Amino acid sequence: MNTAQLFDPDRRSKAPLVFVVCLAVLMGATLLASLTQKSFGKVLVSNVSYLNYNGIRIRAKLLKPLSAVQTDPAPGVVYIHGYQNNRETGDAYCIELARRGIVVLEIDAVGRGNSGIPGPLDDPDFDPTYGGQTSLEYLRSLPFVDTDRIGLMGHSLGAELVYNIALKDPAIKALVISGFAYRDDASTQIPKNMLMIFGKYDEFRKRMTATQDFEKEWMATERTRQVFPAANPELGRIYGNFENDTARRVYMPRITHLKTAHSGAAIAQALEWMKAALKPSQPDWIPADQQIWPIKEWSTLIAMVSGLACLLPLGLMLLRTSIFQSLRHPVSGTYACTGRPYIRSVILNGVLMALYFPIIFILFGVHVYLIHIDKAFPLMMTNGIVWWFLWTNIIGFIFFRRWFKKQHLAAGLTLSELGLSYQEDRFAMNAGQIVKTVGLAAILFFFAYIVEHTLESIFLVDYRFIFPFASDLTAYRVKLWFTYFPLLLVGFLLMGIFLHGQLRRPQQSTWWLTFITGSAQNILVIVTPLLVLLVFQYVPLFAIGTIPLVGPGGVFIAFTHNLFHIIGVLIIILPISTWFYQITGKIYLGAVLNAALVTWMFVSSQVIAPIPI
Incomplete structure (x- = not known):
């Protein structure tokens, strides 16, 4: 022809x-993606919008488990994506958290997605958290969220943002940072219950950790000695404890920077961490290795x-x-x-x-x-x-x-x-x-x-x-x-x-x-x-x-x-x-x-x- x-x-x-x-x-695939993020009827997903303290609008996606109600509030987590992304980049973590009984607010950081545009760095009203702090306050205002069980998660720049917030807010009960390394301003007490996920082949390794071989060097650095209450801490082990909010762990998958945002193994570790720190409802819990986010992707x-x-x-x-x-x-x-x-x-x-x-x-x-x-x-x-x-x-x-x-x-x-x-x-x-x-x-x-x-x-x-x-x-x-x-x-x-x-x-x-x-x-x-x-x-x-x-x-x-x-x-x-x-x-x-x-x-x-x- x-x-x-x-x-x-x-x-x-x-x-x-x-x-x-x-x-x-097209319509079938879109419907399947939507059903997946709703955990096939167990989670309500909605668009929310609110103003940052400097007047810039923030758009976010709220994932609310059906079990989270005002009479029985659930723990909540704010998730912030990396530098070049939008809120949906965090879906892998957020879908899995929500289907396990945790309310999740995943935001378009200011300057990304449908959120407003930031001003110059020297603007007095410039928000260094790109809407993260206001989003945390929004999550706390929801009647079905237990304000005593709030956690933060983020990847790359988003991890840095939530890390900075957690440093200054002792009410944050759990922190998971992926593709970012804690700095020398962390201690054995603050941030509370901190899990760091960092790939062995993270391309930003030298910039973020000043190590040539992360696996061999990171746990012996001065930064780590300030954060871990042990003489010779090891990768993968939990130090401190969740009861007094001093739990610490560094998990190192053999992956790159981008992969940490879509790694089933890393997500499983983050889920278990939030389970131990925030204590969501046991009937809602699903084994961490049973993940459905790839269906949506x-x-x-x-x-x-x-x-x-x-x-x-x-x-x-x-x-x-x-x-x-x-x-x-x-x-x-x-x-x-x-x-x-x-x-x-x-x-x-x-x-x-x-x-x-x-x-x-x-x-x-x-x-x-x-x-x-x-x-x-x-x-x-x-x-x-x-x-x-x-x-x-x-x-x-x-x-x-x-x-x-x-x-x-x-x-x-x-x-x-x-x-x-x-x-x-x-x-x-x-x-x-x-x-x-x-x-x-x-x-x-x-x-x-x-x-x-x-x-x-x-x-x-x-x-x-x-x-x-x-x-x-x-x-x-x-x-x-x-x-x-x-x-x-x-x-x-x-x-x-x-x-x-x-x-x-x-x-x-x-x-x-x-x-x-x-x-x-x-x-x-x-x-x-x-x-x-x-x-x-x-x-x-x-x-x-x-x-x-x-x-x-x-x-x-x-x-x-x-x-x-x-x-x-x-x-x-x-x-x-x-x-x-x-x-x-x-x-x-x-x-x-x-x-x-x-x-x-x-x-x-x-x-x-x-x-x-």
């Missing part, structure tokens, strides 16, 4: 059926993939209408990139993408020494990624121009043949076609957003897997969408020129095989260099305990973590541009749609706050 047959009015289209199936899978991934997969048959159906049918064209010409030219182009792309850290370093140099770009572009972590994405593609476009001139002179290759021009003899745009292209992309994007927004409003789950990918937007983040969209649009247009133009592969025996192999090859070309960067960082970490590129204050480690998110985004969106290139013969529809989708992902999920370096 070719593109013309795909739109043949005499052929029965399967697009409506595929669209319905994708929608059904996989369900939201399936929901996200299904939701975006809906755009493929929906686009096909819209292109069959009279309004948009003029956009559909087969891929023109016979040009295909094979052999040595293909390998050379792939290698060049890999070299350019490997400039990830140097390009980001330059941006932060500009920000620190020349001009503070966060005034106009407040998503500083996103700024680094967008800056790299833009410059990689701009430099690649310079090479493309040289390559095209040679191909045009030698073989008569045209820009029309590559899907870039609407005229054969020269580069030319068609205003009517471009307007329709933008209109169709807008319809598809709004469909994707409205579906996610509606389901999130009803079921309180968003698109995520380990990392937050896409969620509903506040008014402020809608403005950010318009700020970042033009930059990402340029990047995706230039990427489309490279992937679907210069690097276009030969047509396969069937249309579907061309799409599948084209999508797979495009993913490999773009993602492989990023995987190489991860190998470069993590092989030495696992082998000798050292991560090669750390950067000032560990900023390169944070951007190494971002690579996992970027790879996930690329795997999801590259088939979309491949699909629409094949059915329109042009790069533009896929580029505009992908730019809109990725902008949504970035502005809805990324942090607006000072970088802790």
